[in-house]
Amino acid sequence: MADIARPPPPLLGHGRVLKIALPIVLSNATVPILGAVDTGVVGQLGQAAPIGAVGIGAIILSAVYWIFGFLRMGTTGLTAQAWGARDHAEVDAMLSRALMIGLAAGCAMIVLQQAIFAGAFMLSPASAEVEGMARQYMAIRVWSAPAAIAIYGLTGWLIAQERTSAVLAIQLWMNGLNIGLDLLFVLVFDWGVPGVAVATFLAEWSGAGLGLWLCRGAFRGTAWKDWPRVFDRARLRHMASVNTDILIRSLLLQAIFVSFLFLGADFGDVPLAANQILLQFLEITAYALDGFAFAAEALVGQALGARERLALRRAALMTSFWGLLACAGLALAFAAFGGAIIDTMTTAETVRAEARLYLHYMVAAPVAGVAAWMLDGIFIGATRSRDMRNMMLLSAAIYAAAAAALVPAFGNHGLWIAFLISFVARGITLGLRYPALEAQAAG
Incomplete structure (x- = not known):
């Protein structure tokens, strides 16, 4: 059978880690380029409203899509464990489950689009002109929601197999x-x-189509349409539990970032x-890590799927080594070139001066946060979502x-310190749960 013919993974070395990691780093580098082009082309229309409309429309849809990030993470962990256990029928069944969730979620977005748009503009009101254009933009783009969310599942499935x-x-x-x-x-x-909306609509559907073509090996077998396995209640409950925990974790993380922005707004326009x-x-740090x-x-x-405790520890140590190396490099780069980076982002001298007052926190952030970022990846792979x-x-x-x-005592400095403390807390608390994760591999 095709499943038996799949080769075992190569021995774990630095080259294997980099072969997985570097394409993701390069992939992430393309994201801000697209945003800049979207803004730049509508900027050529010579009006402010189109720029604002595309900006706010993209943010609203991205925020909704972000909720479904659990699909990427949960799919990666569960598929990787099945791959490690050499249960290739389950690997292929996971692809079907992920695609079904993505397509169903996207169709729900299409059905509920008016309520979603109305709620978004209640939270973030805009001028009548900008809101009208933004609604027009979103009304087109929302029809590619099934593709955009399904891509999360496709991506997670491919990452699990180091592709x-x-x-x-x-x-x-x-x-x-x-x-x-x-x-x-x-x-x-x-x-x-x-x-701009039609361009994104076509790109997202074509991206999903390419993703399916790249996963075509799974469709040559029969496991992907083994419906008793695909809809097995125990596996679906486990997948739902993992995804729900990851969603709650992600919402809490987002709450920290949102509260940081809201608290910073109290200090005035320049500090904000x-x-x-x-x-x-x-x-930049997150993209690199x-x-x-x-x-x-x-x-x-x-x-973990192979129940190889030493291999799990080696994977955790080797990936964390490269993560720490990347963070150290970023910290040095921010210390050396942070001022120049700030100057490229704004021409307002007051904002430049204010940002420099807090630049040392950005030098510290990669080192303070590396444990949290890497342990997130380790715990996602182990699907220790309840711990997360x-x-x-x-x-x-x-x-x-x-x-x-x-914050009351030190103002914006206190806010940044609290923000960095949250990174350290995430690293320490997850680190304390790591021994139980290793024990799971030996169980």
Whole structure:
């Protein structure tokens, strides 16, 4: 059978870690480029409203799609464990489950689009002109929601098998096509804001199509349509439990970031702008570390599925080594070039000066956060989602207590310190649960 013919994974070395991680880092690098092109092409229309409409429309849809990030993480962990256990029928069945969840969630978004849009504009009101254009933009893009969310599942399934070069191919194709169609529809055909939406709609469906083609090996067998296995109640309950815990953990993490922005707004426009600029440093760090965290998800999951405790420990140590190396490099780069990076992001001298006051926190952030980022990947691979949920709840409480104590006394400095404390708390609390994770592999 085709399942038996699949080769075992190679021995774990630095080359294998980098082969998984580097395509993800390159894939992430394409994301801000697409955002810049979307903004740039509508900027050529010579009006402010189209820029705001595309910006707010994209943010609303991205925020909703972000909720379904659990599908990517849960699929990676569960598929990696099945792969490590050499249960290739379950690997293929996981692909069917992930695709069904993605398609169902996307169809639900289409049905509920009016309620979603209305709720979003209640929370983030805009001018009548901008809101009208944004609704037009979202009304087109929402029809690719099934594809956009299904891509989370496809990506997680591929990462679990260390096929990150395929993930890079999907991202490059999708973003490259999107950019080309942006230029064609807006600058040549003069379609304006709808042109940007149609470009993304076509790119997302084509990206999902490419993803399915890259997963075509699974469809050559029969396990993907073994419906008693695909709809097995025990497996579905486990998948739902893992995904729910990851969703709760992600919402708590998002609550920390949102509260940081809201608390920073109390200090005035200049500190708020400075904080927003400095958060881009964290985004750069997250993009760089994603590759090594994803490698941890795949390798730890496979080791756990194979019940190889030493392989699990080696996977955790080797991926964390590269994560720490990347964070040390980023910290040095931020120390050396942070001022120049700030200057490229704003021409306002007051904001530049304010951001420099807090730049040392960005130098500290990669080192303070590396344990949290890497342990997230390790625990996702092991599908220890309950630990992730509980430790995030504890970390959020620690952050809230730190902010309550430090912000009144030290203002924006206190807010940044509390923010970094939340990173450290996540790393320490998850680290305390790591021995139980290893014990699971020996059980």
